[in-house]
Amino acid sequence: MEAVWVLAISLFITLLLGIPIAFALGISVLLSLWAGGVPLTFLGQLSFTSLDSFPILAIPLFILSGALMETGGISQRLIDFVQSFTGHLRSGLGVATVLACSIFAAISGSSPATVAAIGAIMIPAMTSAGYKKETAASISATGGGLGIIIPPSIPMILYAISTDTSVKDMFLAGFGPALVIIVFLIALVGWISKKEGVRTLNQGFSFRNVLRTGWSAKWSLLGPVLILGGIYTGIFTPTESAAIAVVYSFIVGMWIYRELTWKKLPQVLIHSSITAGTVLIIICTATAFAQLITLYQISNVFGEWIIGLSNNPTVLLLIIALFLLIVGTFMETVTIIIILAPILLPVLQPLGVDPVHFGMIMVIGAEIGMLTPPVGVNLFVASSISGLPIAKLDRAIIPFVLCMIAAYLVIVLLPQISLLFVK
Template sequence: MIDPILASAILVGVFVALLALGTPIGLCIVLSSTCTIMLVLPFNIAMFTTAQKMFASLDSFSLLAVPFFVLSGVIMNNGGIATRLVNFAKLFTGRLPGSLSYTNIMGNMLFGAVSGSAIAASTSIGGVLVPMSAREGYNRSFASAVNIASAPTGMLIPPTTAFILYALASGGASIAALFAAGLVAGVLWGVGCMLITYYMVKRYGYTNFFNLRKGMALQVTKDAIPSLLLIVIIVGGIVAGIFTAIEASAIAVVYTAYLTLSLYKTLTLHDLPKLLLQTFVMSAVIMFLLATSSAMSFSMAITGIPETLSGMLLGISKSKWVILLVVTIFLLVIGCFMDIGPAILIFTPILLPIMQQIGVDPVHFGVLLVYNLAIGTITPPVGSGLYVGASVGQVKVEEVLKPLMPFYAGIIAVLLLITYVPDVILFLPRMLGVM
């Protein structure tokens, strides 16, 4: 039997070396996995087994949900939904001091939910509100920080592909339960950002108010409700058992196409080839990562890495809470260097058995995993959300980091709350009877 420590060293070493050379992450995963499998099996059998595991991992009917949800998100991103949701958010935040900051947070929560993308929310909502905030006298770095900090809420508020990937990688966690628990976590993230904004607005002395013209509230609500209904239809339908996640993804495509092509008329049939091409590319990347991560899972299983890691973690402490803290710190670090999709696919098979061994519910861990990795999208050195948000705000990254610090503190505080008081997020799926 090969030494698991040696196998871990080769797996991680080859992966990091290839990544440092600029190799695409999917190739890093499959090549490092193959090298690790070759410690146990001959070269020809290792190559055959790797290919077999990759193809077998894609032979799943559940995977149909991925391209459909991706397509619905692409349609929403290109369909002019952002302005309607911003106007709707103003109804609730327009009378608050520093209202544009609150509007940005709420707009990101709403648009991120319907699009499922933190980058899309940061670009679409921030692209409207950050320049507007600057014109109203807001510090541009602060306005950009508000946009960056709140953009990842859409990765938690359903529908989101992150929880679908986790459900697949975990081998059967309830998507309905993940969506319900993720909804609570995403809202808490947004509320945390609003509380920090309240403190920051008082500190900066922003007192300007933002009001819609008299009589516009009804029209703004009418414009926004069809978009917001997507969340209700998808989440409500899955939770109520009216349709499965796969059927919900197809319904999401039909509904978003109806909104943008027929109701709002912001897209035409001539736009569809471009949208389908974007969907094809994004879905292909996800599928390839899913296939390669299955090869990595097999390489770890055949060399005994998960058992060794489990023994090491359990050797640190027998306390569930200490192990949760160690895993949380580990995931925060991983999120700083790796995109959320590959990280979910790679670390779910490793960490979930350990979490179950210490009594953590798979739905609870799924939300913690996505929450931790979502933080990584707005943290240096690799956080794509941080760089995109700074670009949208037309500020340098180093300029936005200082006003971001209080938001990091608020987001981490929410993370500790949902980590150590799981009922905060699990009460909703339990109340709905989906777990």
């Protein structure tokens, strides 16, 4: 019992002090092991074995492919193509941002990468069209959230590994919720565009323009078809698809679009390596933390407490969804999934909750946390791109967070949405 209290209190204190989550988890695990008389080598052994997994290899590969796509000109051509459909609408640029984020998400697997790639181009464009700058940044930050809801998705891979769920099924499950969220966001963007008096792009719909931009973006659009098509047809695994995504994005950016140069490549590799390294360190310490939770039987106690609240699975899912929204404000997405998924799923499965549906609840709940301070990663990326202080974005993002929560509620209550494409 003493070790349990040491684990909980040390984690709380380290997070309160602002220590990065990876190190906060590692420190709390070490102190708990020392208090419980368990050899400290436990942390090293678990850290090594947690990364000794073929599916985890997909994470650094998707991060690298996203960075290559961002630099290689893929995002600009996607935006031009989407705008050919929406340019005649008052909300055309805002809608184009959401749709471009959804397409880029299908080849990057990363939420911050999607915000950076699309937002860097669309925030100035939306501001020129009459959007408030903080509104333009908020649209980009929220649309970028589709980066982990539309497959391939790094958090989906982590959930599948943590709960022994099929990665392929998780990827298939992402399409239904993504469609719901896109519809909600487009409706909100339309209302805001009217309210702020946004101008159109002064271009009517032209089928010739659609064909022209579509032809220019053909290599960008082929990416999702190649990556996801290969997974769903069984030609290659999700990890192999990540490797193919890296090779494909490198070839397209370097020799077809010629916007990725040898001079830019070292910076791309450094940036993606730092990002991947951060995620992998979190996985190491979070896995050890999750193992201690199992060792100390915290999951059993927590499970009994949850069931004590209600034995109705719908009520429990709503309670957990609320819990995830709260936790997401101060914990990073990867950490939430690795720590909480193995605790919560065993409690819910006997009540008939589908693990794939619950996986989408976890991913979307954690994703909404990326829009809320103090750990709102998407907010920080949008702030960096737009040059706006976080305080301004905090206020502007509120309607978008409420919109995401409304869509989230629909997805939680209707499991058919998550299971629409799952066999």
